[in-house]
Amino acid sequence: AETLRRTVAGGEYASASEVVREALRDWTRSRDAERRDLEALREAIRVGLESGPGLPADEVFAELRARYAAAKT
Numbered sequence: 116a117e118t119l120r121r122t123v124a125g126g127e128y129a130s131a132s133e134v135v136r137e138a139l140r141d142w143t144r145s146r147d148a149e150r151r152d153l154e155a156l157r158e159a160i161r162v163g164l165e166s167g168p169g170l171p172a173d174e175v176f177a178e179l180r181a182r183y184a185a186a187k188t
Contacts, residue, residue, distance in 0.1 A: 119134050128134045 119131050122134055123131055128137075171181055
């Protein structure tokens with residue numbers, strides 16, 4: 116509350132309600148962005164799960180090492 120009063124007294128905002136409105140707008144934007152990010156993550160997980168069985172990491176790295184070694188020669 117003290118920070119809000121100082122901000123208004125300093126002339127950054129005309130009233131405390133302006134500060135609160137801006138804070139609510141920022142909070143709403145942040146919350147909406149978090150929801151979009153979460154939804155995108157859920158969609159990526161769904162797509163991954165539907166793409167078929169996973170591969171063991173050691174097999175993937177072995178193939179990458181073989182490709183890299185072949186490319187160097």
